[in-house]
Amino acid sequence: SPQKCAICNSTQHVGGPIWTGPLQSKIFIGAMLGNLSARYGYLRTCPRIQGLLTVLLEELDVPLLYNMSQACSVLRCNAIPLMKLRSAFLNAGYEVSNSHTGPNAIKTNAPTGVLWAIIAAWACTASQTQSQAKEGQQAPDPLAKLAPGSAGHTIMSKYLGKELPGAGVPEGLTVDFGLHPRANPDSRAQGVLRYQVNPRSEEHTSELQSHHDL
Secondary structure (H helix, E strand, O other): OOOEOOOOOOEOOOOOOOOOOOOOOHHHHHHHHHHHHHHHOOOOOHHHHHHHHHHHHHOOOOOOOEEHHHHHHHOOOOOOOHHHHHHHHHHOOOOEEEEOOEEEEEEEOOOHHHHHHHHHHHHHHHHHHHHHHOOOOOOOOOOOOOOOOOHHHHHHHHHHOOOHHHHOOOOOOOOOOOOOOOOOOHHHHOOOOOOOOOOOOHHHHHHHHHHHHO
16 A cells, blocks of 8 residues: 555655755855955846855755745645744754745755644644734634645644654654744845846836736
């Protein structure tokens, strides 16, 4: 019979092969950054190149990434703010970084179960915050908006029942969204241009607007 996921109880699908080694040379990227402003500062795209290289320099050497918008949608909760998300991993003793592929993607050395514990904790926190905003109302049940039998319902049930430790979550893990000193990456703190939308010509933009107006 097909193997089931220990976290969501869905059927596991085998994929691959995947590259498990370093994706880039930190030494080479550092050298590129050093030469960029000194020799190529005249380029209009210099800030964009600097942003990409800086994020690559900060990126963890782990093989896979998580799209947090997609992951949070499984538990039907809003995306976790970057500083709170990074703090939760760091406070739990794990490393975390953004990915150069997009602003909603992260990399971490934490087990997958820890990721889902953090998202489940955030979903419960959001439900509690909603009830506090409306005084006198009981906090909504985090399971109420999740279809029974769905991956999200299974994950939330395990989190509320403290059953996720069997899915790679350390016993006694407490999710802490309190601000961690290393939560703000240097690229963000320095205001580096990290994720710029690809430029479009005025003609193409006008064409898109015309189609939109139709």
